[in-house]
Amino acid sequence: MSDKLFTGLGLPHDELIAFKESLSARQLRKGEYFITEGQLSVHLALIESGYLRTFHLDHQGNEITTEFNGPGTFCSSYHSFYSQRPAYESIEAVTDCQLFLIRFDALQKLYAQSLSLNVMGRKALEKACMDRDYFLKKIIHLPAKDKYEWFLKVYPEVYRAARLGDIASFLGIKQETLSRIRRKLSLNQ
Template sequence: MFKELFDNLEDKIELTESAKKRIPNFFSTKKLSKKQFLLQEGEYCKNLAFVAKGILKSYTIDDKGQEHISLFAMEGWWVSDFKSFIVDEKAILSIDAIEDSEVLLISRSNYEQLLVEVPVMERYFRILYQNSLVTKDRRLISSNTHTAEEKYAHFLKLYPSISQRIPQHLIASYLGLTPETISRIKKNIIQNN
């Protein structure tokens, strides 16, 4: 499982052999079955999770019982209710596995200690947070300005490898569309090709 983490780290920072030996000591591993929760709304988020295998979704459920997906986390992605993790308050997000998955978990105390003992990790997480902010800004702009067809086309372009692994109704939830709208868009794409 650590190969995926090291590949991800080395895409963004340079790691010494000493750092590579130390980093695994800060993590624990967990296997999740399909539909198994990593975190439920109302719990305290005790860990950041790195997805080594599989896909998880992060979401809220509204008063009508509708699921609103904020993130799909596939191999090489991190997922958590970050505010809950940082300020130790109850999570507003739920996170569960879309398919059988394996994650590396780091607790808040281990996260803080990792940043002290392996200082280059501070740079790694800063890069992640910057990228996350840019992605959220772009998603908000897209949500407010693009048509349903444009949203779906953009999703397929950004995430071609996971669009075949995720059920259509979940993609619809992520895009703020109905499954029927996704079906119509797909039908139009087929007809136009």
Template sequence: MKVENFSTNGLISFIKNTYPVSDFTANLIADNFEPVILPKHQLTLREGSINSDYIFLETGYMRSYVLDIDGNEVTTNIFKPNEMVFEVESYFQRKPSNENIETITRCIVWIGKYEKCQRLFHTLPEFREFGRAILVKGFTELKQRTVSMIKEKSERRYENLLLESPDIFRNVPLKFIASYLGITNTSLSRLRK
């Protein structure tokens, strides 16, 4: 649901904290995003479609997931407030996505459509640098998660997530957290005790 009269303050603050830009440039970037309220459990990207939305998640929680060979959902990422949400390969290479992205809670988001963002990438060096900063952060987090899944025991992955993002445990169903950690619901329940 598109909304009117939403303040861009959160989006502008996020832009400026991600890459230092002037107030004028931050406002110029923010003017290319539209505020939308998304209900709980709404897909914003379906596997097989092309990701055309560059989403700033202002409030709420979202996740990306894939279906494994048995048809089970496996959570690949959990997104919290003040993060960008998009599927990199599909967005930039215009390929059908292998992932689904859905809201876990009701969310307020700011959506930058592909065409508008491409215009910004090509005309505004500060937006290119902002985008690069987002990609570097995402790549670094993915690399850390991949290494963690190989080198650390489930207990350590659980402890790290609890330390870094305790809010996730208050807002995200445990089955999604367990899947994200690469463990069963039963194992997560045991760890929480």
């Protein structure tokens, strides 16, 4: 386990030890699923390396990417994890990933024993909510070119590894539009 990954959690030493002891390691290869729609999400993942893509299917069966998560972030089908009901989304590895997993019951036990872990959990959820809110209220309304330029700044590794269609669906634009923007930007460089 990389100490760098855990230093940013803000936990006192003894609580950090208890948290680490509750984790199990899991590797995913590019294209493998962390969870699929209809499964119960029993784990919350802390990503050490790699990127995960969260998506759901629209009424026509098209994949709609709703989130990318990378190193140092938590990821799960949150609705499923916290409600302990089946997921209505899937999470796939965009790249090879190294994850640390904590089970729902283990996390609840740690929350009951530690105010610091409660604060850490709340801050992680607050960050996820703020990032999502910012994306939905600010980025999604930008012109397609500006969305793509924002994506390049925020997700440079995902840009190199993800499929063009996944990026386009995340940005809410057509794949053909994204291809055209990429061509124009590469010609201008």
